[in-house]
Amino acid sequence: MKISIFILSFFLLFAPVANAQDSTSSASTPDGSITKEQRKDAINKRQAAQAEFREKVKTQREEAKKRFAGENEKFSERLNNLNDEKKAAIIEKIGNRLTIMNTKYTDKLTNATARLEEILNKITEDTEAAKNEGKDTAETEAAIATATDSIETAKTAIVNQASKEYIPDISNTDNLGESVSETVQALKSDLKEVFGIVKDAKNKVKDAAQKLRDLIKE
Numbered sequence: 001m002k003i004s005i006f007i008l009s010f011f012l013l014f015a016p017v018a019n020a021q022d023s024t025s026s027a028s029t030p031d032g033s034i035t036k037e038q039r040k041d042a043i044n045k046r047q048a049a050q051a052e053f054r055e056k057v058k059t060q061r062e063e064a065k066k067r068f069a070g071e072n073e074k075f076s077e078r079l080n081n082l083n084d085e086k087k088a089a090i091i092e093k094i095g096n097r098l099t100i101m102n103t104k105y106t107d108k109l110t111n112a113t114a115r116l117e118e119i120l121n122k123i124t125e126d127t128e129a130a131k132n133e134g135k136d137t138a139e140t141e142a143a144i145a146t147a148t149d150s151i152e153t154a155k156t157a158i159v160n161q162a163s164k165e166y167i168p169d170i171s172n173t174d175n176l177g178e179s180v181s182e183t184v185q186a187l188k189s190d191l192k193e194v195f196g197i198v199k200d201a202k203n204k205v206k207d208a209a210q211k212l213r214d215l216i217k218e
Contacts, residue, residue, distance in 0.1 A: 052113050053155055057110055060163040061103065087176065091168060094180055098166040098187050105191055106162045109198050113154050116198075116205050120147050123208050130215055140211040147204035154201040157194045164190065 124144055131137040168176075168183040 010213050015174070016126065040177060050117070052160075056107060056159055057162045060159050074160060090182055091176065095166075095168055096186070098183065102161065102164065102166065106158055106194075109154075109158050109161075109194060112198055113151055113201065116147075116154075116201055118145065118149055120151065120208060123205070123212050126212055127215070130187075130212075135215055135218065137215060140208065140215050143204070143208035143211040147201065147208045150201035150204040154194075154198045157197045161190060161194045165203065 123140075127137050127140045127144065130140075166183050166187045168180045
């Protein structure tokens, strides 16, 4: 499958954004605009929010298993009824692999959105510092708001993806290959769509970082 290549290429796109923002994320607080207590409180809130999001993804997976329990049982029964044991073993392996892939990549996307949130929070801190210095931060704040909405959209898409199960329909033994192929393609298409949503969030965070850089240069 070419999914792994797509994902590798996608995550490589995050490096330039993270590095670019790190160069502008050392929020200074000589005027006391952001105290250590405030920073610690903000970190705790972010960690709590991320933990809640990860728990939501986990819950969706567990509910999906219960919701599709009947279909999985039918799938197992049909596998046992196949005359070709070798073919049944291959189909079972593919079915298990699809579940593993969906879990693996939704976890990667969850981590990616967490990283984007961390970068955006640094941008927000530096923007607040610039605002306290008397700079006009309206455009940067607008970009931050847009990026925040995009990240929330991405998180919703990830939760929805985590709630899906991919079970090949093998009720028609004369069309097993096509049925399995369609299920694999469905997973690939769904993941690609979610990757696109997360990539859009990444681009919005990148826009906010650029606005901040432009602001600092003024």
